Amino acid sequence: MMAEHVRIVEVGPRDGLQNEKTILPAAQKIELIERLAETGLPSIEATSFVSPKWVPQLADASEVFSGLQRKPGVAYPVLVPNLQGYERARAVGADEIAVFTAASEAFNRKNINAGIDESIERFLPVIERACADGVKVRGYVSTVLGCPYQGEVPLADVVRVAKRLHELGCYEISLGDTIGIGTPGKARAMLKAVATEIPMSAQAVHFHDTRGQALANILACLEEGVRVVDAAVSGTGGCPYAPGASGNVASEDVVYMLEGMGMPTGVNLDALVATGRWLSTLLGRPSGSRVNLASKQS
Ligand code: HMG
Numbered sequence: 670m671m672a673e674h675v676r677i678v679e680v681g682p683r684d685g686l687q688n689e690k691t692i693l694p695a696a697q698k699i700e701l702i703e704r705l706a707e708t709g710l711p712s713i714e715a716t717s718f719v720s721p722k723w724v725p726q727l728a729d730a731s732e733v734f735s736g737l738q739r740k741p742g743v744a745y746p747v748l749v750p751n752l753q754g755y756e757r758a759r760a761v762g763a764d765e766i767a768v769f770t771a772a773s774e775a776f777n778r779k780n781i782n783a784g785i786d787e788s789i790e791r792f793l794p795v796i797e798r799a800c801a802d803g804v805k806v807r808g809y810v811s812t813v814l815g816c817p818y819q820g821e822v823p824l825a826d827v828v829r830v831a832k833r834l835h836e837l838g839c840y841e842i843s844l845g846d847t848i849g850i851g852t853p854g855k856a857r858a859m860l861k862a863v864a865t866e867i868p869m870s871a872q873a874v875h876f877h878d879t880r881g882q883a884l885a886n887i888l889a890c891l892e893e894g895v896r897v898v899d900a901a902v903s904g905t906g907g908c909p910y911a912p913g914a915s916g917n918v919a920s921e922d923v924v925y926m927l928e929g930m931g932m933p934t935g936v937n938l939d940a941l942v943a944t945g946r947w948l949s950t951l952l953g954r955p956s957g958s959r960v961n962l963a964s965k966q967s
């Protein structure tokens with residue numbers, strides 16, 4: 670494979686912390702984001718302006734975002750489900766947002782209380798406002814390799830939703846295996862199908878590691894040409910509305926694999942491991958990163 674740069678989108682402060690039992694105080698969330706920025710990560714999803722009733726772990730989104738010392742050159746996207754979320758995000762100066770829907774109707778209803786088309790309708794004014802305000806918009810499609818409620822998800826549905834978000838103005842579409850159910854062949858086929866409608870340069874992959882397949886899936890997707898990978902420090906997180914979904918693939922493990930393959934990420938692995946270790950201590954649980962656990966022993 671060509672020695673090409675891979676951009677890692679760190680989602681630990683959002684996807685990671687939204688599903689942890691321990692709710693960190695805002696000051697520690699801020700410290701986490703600032704430490705992650707110091708490792709060289711180019712994009713850190715900082716928090717989520719969803720309903721605090723739905724995700725109490727991130728109810729302090731405004732306090733966290735406004736307390737951040739943002740590092741120049743680093744992007745700090747935030748999750749936004751509707752106009753109310755957009756206004757909250759803008760009030761504290763967010764300049765990149767992520768909207769999120771799914772390829773499965775059933776999952777979308779559980780997660781955001783709306784069907785797929787209805788959720789996209791909801792995003793229209795959000796994306797319109799974002800474009801007018803010069804705010805970048807990323808788009809997520811969840812359950813691209815299977816759904817906890819519906820089971821199989823037809824590829825055509827993944828392609829349709831990804832294409833729609835791209836057409837609406839999302840600069841990048843993150844394809845999420847929300848419940849970590851996919852295997853490399855399926856991941857590759859999904860990416861190929863999406864590439865028939867949107868360029869590979871506008872695709873990102875987002876794997877949860879529920880069944881230990883995430884790194885293998887990422888490798889298959891790299892071979893297909895994807896160059897943007899979502900990951901969460903210390904393998905934190907999951908979606909509270911996806912039963913059985915465990916943590917994201919650990920950022921430390923992704924960086925280790927990529928650097929080992931000669932694909933630079935710009936991330937200082939030692940600093941990332943140290944941050945992951947600090948976070949695991951705060952959360953009171955072992956790290957979900959194998960690289961982290963191994964480096965503890967050595
Ligand atoms: P709803 O109950 O249908 O919303 O929820 P509503 O518009 O009827 O409003 C109900 C109440 O929520 C009202 O308050 C609103 O003001 C309030 P009340 O009058 O009852 O006091 N509300 C809000 N408050 C603050 N900020 C807002 C907001 N919106 C409404 N933005 C809604 C619909 C979308 C709001 C809700 O379902 C929700 O917040 N869902 C978010 C669920 C979530 O965050 N899931 C995890 C993220 S997705 C994920 O993890 C997958 C991903 O990682 C990719 C992958 O792995 O596949 C991205």
Ligand code: MG
Binds near residue numbers: 845875877907908917
């Ligand atoms: Mg996720």
